Amino acid sequence: MRQKFNLPLQPSQVKEGVSCRLCVNECKIPEGERGLCGLRENFKGCLRGADSQKGSLEFYFDSLPTNCVASWVCPGCSEAGFPEFSYRLGPEYGYKNLAVFYNGCSFNCLFCQNYHFRETLTSLPQKFISPQQLVEVIDDKTSCICYFGRDPACQLPHSILTSKLALKNKKGRILRICWETNGFLSKNLLKEMVEISLVSGGCIKFDLKAYTESLHIALTGVSNRQIMENFKEVVRYIDKRRPPFY
Ligand code: SF4
Ligand code: SF4
Ligand code: SF4
Structure with a gap:
């Protein structure tokens, strides 16, 4: 299936390849080839493609309340977080969410619900959006940003930079x-991501595909060990939530 879209079948691990450590795959990419996500390549010994300034993504607005998976607990759609993190005690009618849909994914799921993303990645992405460009679309009625997509982990530095600029x-x-x-994140960036979410009243949503490692490998092509470690780390922050959350 990935071959059809000119994407690598496995994360490359050649000794002399260029390293990318943005997700747990930790690809070592040979000259002229791409990492598993398809977002960056080894061009003459340097990584080329999506990076912290160049996001490969689409974005749009959703009116609140949305169908976000955390809608039953989040300040945009429930009574949580009012008044510090929400304009309304209840669904935030009249406001909107900036949905940022990142291209590329670190998994190779059997039943990918977004398989069509591969059509945009048959070659290295050519169109990029900078953090500054994204921040410029935020207006007075935008009360949240959701980074999702195929999976945002492969472009985490871009979303972290966008968030810092937006909050500033x-x-x-x-x-x-x-x-x-999907939680397949570099441990180094996890803390920064959770802390941004915590101070802004946001949520981290983990899409755990399976609990059992063998089943996870069968469904996604990768182990879930680091995902479970990351999940444990994020859960530790629950105690740091203070009223107006409950
Ligand atoms: S982000 Fe992409 S290139 Fe980097 S390690 Fe993960 S799959 Fe490989
Ligand atoms: S982006 Fe966050 S705050 Fe906004 S609707 Fe989704 S879960 Fe709620
Ligand atoms: S994590 Fe989601 S986008 Fe990525 S391969 Fe699996 S189903 Fe598709």
Whole structure:
């Protein structure tokens, strides 16, 4: 299936390849080839493609309340977080969510619900959006950002940078930052991501595909060991939630 889209079948691990450590695959990419996600390649010994300044993504607005998977607990759609993190005690009618849909994924799921993303990645992405460009679309009625997609993990530095810029520019307005991910994240960036979400009143949503490692490998092509470690780490932050959350 991936061959049809000109994507690698496995993360490359050649000794002399260029390293990318943005997700647990930790590809070592040979000259002229791409990492498993298809977002970056080894071009003459350097990584080329998506990076912290160049996001391969689509974005759009969703009116609140949305169908976000955390809608039953989040300040945008429930009574949680009012008044510090929500304009309304209940669904935040009249406001909207900036949905940022990142291209590329670190898994190779048997039943991928987004398989069509591979059509945009038959070659290295050519069109990019910078953090500054994304921040410029945020207006007074945007009260949250959701980073999701295929999976946002392979472009985490871009979403972290966008979040920092957006929070710096929010001028007293509410702006929650949320991520929805398969959890296959670099441990180094996990803390920064969770802390941004925590201080802004946002949520981290983990899409755990399976509990048993062998089943996870069968469904996605990769082990879930680091995902479970990451999940444990994120769960530790639950105690740091203070009222107005409950
Ligand atoms: S982000 Fe992409 S290139 Fe980097 S390690 Fe993960 S799959 Fe490989
Ligand atoms: S992005 Fe976050 S705050 Fe906004 S609707 Fe989704 S889960 Fe709720
Ligand atoms: S994690 Fe989601 S987008 Fe990625 S391969 Fe699996 S189903 Fe598809």
